[in-house]
Amino acid sequence: DAGVTQSPTHLIKTRGQQVTLRCSPISGHKSVSWYQQVLGQGPQFIFQYYEKEERGRGNFPDRFSARQFPNYSSELNVNALLLGDSALYLCASSLRGQIREQYFGPGTRLTVT
């Protein structure tokens, strides 16, 4: 079975632009979580979605938004990009949102110049 997939792998954007990152969960998983990992730090929780509804949100500004589609894939959108948004964005999926059962994708490396 395929694991969690994310696209694109790498992305370069300019300050002020908008970006959309995509995540496909493991087949049968209904929950997706997003994390931001800045270089030299641990991942920080951004959002969790379960059954297409937002279940949790971390301490991120409103420039960050996400949604989950009927097929349980998810998009993370970031508006008005700042240099500080440069990071590895990780997606994780689980059956029902339990952290103890989540699996991570390879991540999308976003560079803002």
Added chain:
Amino acid sequence: AQSVTQLGSHVSVSEGALVLLRCNYSSSVPPYLFWYVQYPNQGLQLLLKYTTGATLVKGINGFEAEFKKSETSFHLTKPSAHMSDAAEYFCAVSDSGGYQKVTFGIGTKLQVIP
């Protein structure tokens, strides 16, 4: 509120030596505890987890960790380091009930010297 402290952002060991990566946590409720490994330019892979039951947890690649409630610790060990163990290791804590927000430590980069 919950938090994780990983002591030592960089640890070097010789091949064949004991690996010990330290993790202390704070949590207002019974925690779930995790260790993840991250190889360069890759996502996180779960090494092991403590949820309930036995406090000594065995994971993949010969790693294990012991949950010590009295010391609020969850240190990761491996008896004999292998070159392939060189990676970054993250300790994480989450609540055990309800909505489970997870908090990660800043990571420990393990170097294995031949």
